[in-house]
Amino acid sequence: MKVQYFDLKNKRAVISGGASGIGSSIVEHLCEQGVEVYFFDINKIEAQKTLKRIKSKNFKIPTFIKCDVKNIKKYRSLILNIIKRKGPIDILINNASNDQRHNLEQITEKYWDERMTINLKHYLFAIQSVKKSMIKNKGGSIINLSSVSWIRGAVMFPAYSTAKAAIHGLTRSLARDLGKYNIRINSISPGSVATQRQSKLWLNTKLKKEILKNQCLKKQLLPDDISKMVLFLASDISSGCTKQNFIVDAGLT
Numbered sequence: 001m002k003v004q005y006f007d008l009k010n011k012r013a014v015i016s017g018g019a020s021g022i023g024s025s026i027v028e029h030l031c032e033q034g035v036e037v038y039f040f041d042i043n044k045i046e047a048q049k050t051l052k053r054i055k056s057k058n059f060k061i062p063t064f065i066k067c068d069v070k071n072i073k074k075y076r077s078l079i080l081n082i083i084k085r086k087g088p089i090d091i092l093i094n095n096a097s098n099d100q101r102h103n104l105e106q107i108t109e110k111y112w113d114e115r116m117t118i119n120l121k122h123y124l125f126a127i128q129s130v131k132k133s134m135i136k137n138k139g140g141s142i143i144n145l146s147s148v149s150w151i152r153g154a155v156m157f158p159a160y161s162t163a164k165a166a167i168h169g170l171t172r173s174l175a176r177d178l179g180k181y182n183i184r185i186n187s188i189s190p191g192s193v194a195t196q197r198q199s200k201l202w203l204n205t206k207l208k209k210e211i212l213k214n215q216c217l218k219k220q221l222l223p224d225d226i227s228k229m230v231l232f233l234a235s236d237i238s239s240g241c242t243k244q245n246f247i248v249d250a251g252l253t
């Protein structure tokens with residue numbers, strides 16, 4: 001990372017789903033800037049790989065907390081415990097999601113509720129958990145990972161896309177309430193990003209080719225492309241930005 005955000009040093013950040021994929025890259029980028037990072041995830045093995053990589057680069061070492069963010073009671077109490085022990089949260093990144101494929105016919109009530117729980121519900125309760133400490137801190141930055149899937153009308157996961165659209169609704173709906181305390185809240189909507197999971201499950205040569213054809217920029221997006229936007233929104237460099245959706249999709253939409 002060539003850019004240094006001096007104001008981020010020693011800030012405190014919480015991120016969900018930081019063990020792998022885009023989340024892992026975000027954790028690394030924040031640690032490189034000297035941020036005190038707490039990342040929540042269910043995947044201990046991937047979390048350990050992230051910790052090892054960050055240690056080998058001599059960045060600030062983050063703290064991994066094993067937690068299923070679908071368990072709202074536990075997730076909330078763990079966030080509140082960080083605040084109690086360490087102090088206010090400056091940056092919250094809501095990132096954990098699951099983009100399992102499904103079609104309209106396959107959706108049952110149970111599946112719908114489950115998709116909303118993993119892709120939307122914990123975002124709101126994490127925001128609720130950090131709000132008081134951010135007010136005390138006279139400000140903060142909340143970043144919600146959405147997706148361009150709902151803008152594109154992608155057909156392969158309607159429940160996931162609905163939750164991702166709602167995330168932007170959540171961002172806009174809370175911006176005024178939070179704004180009076182100098183708490184900024186924005187969404188980031190990534191396009192097609194080659195994470196390990198995407199490459200293993202769906203991003204084959206044919207799909208890659210099709211996406212590149214439709215993008216304005218003819219390059220495969222990587223997790224770093226999203227992390228760079230996260231750093232910008234986390235830092236005071238973006239002090240005038242709130243209530244917005246920042247699309248990082250190489251011009252796909």
Ligand SMILES: NC(=O)c1ccc[n+]([C@@H]2O[C@H](COP(=O)([O-])OP(=O)(O)OC[C@H]3O[C@@H](n4cnc5c(N)ncnc54)[C@H](O)[C@@H]3O)[C@@H](O)[C@H]2O)c1
Pocket residue numbers: 016017018019020021022023040041042043046067068069070094095096097098099118145146147148149189190191192193194195196197198
């Ligand atoms: N990769 C893409 O192309 C892409 C595109 C658009 C939007 N996004 C969004 O970016 C964000 C990150 O996506 P990604 O591709 O890195 O995802 P990913 O599936 O690769 O990683 C998600 C992380 O969240 C963790 N996680 C999943 N369920 C959890 C749970 N119940 N509790 C705690 N942790 C849990 C996983 O273990 C994993 O470490 C998501 O919000 C996603 O919707 C990604």
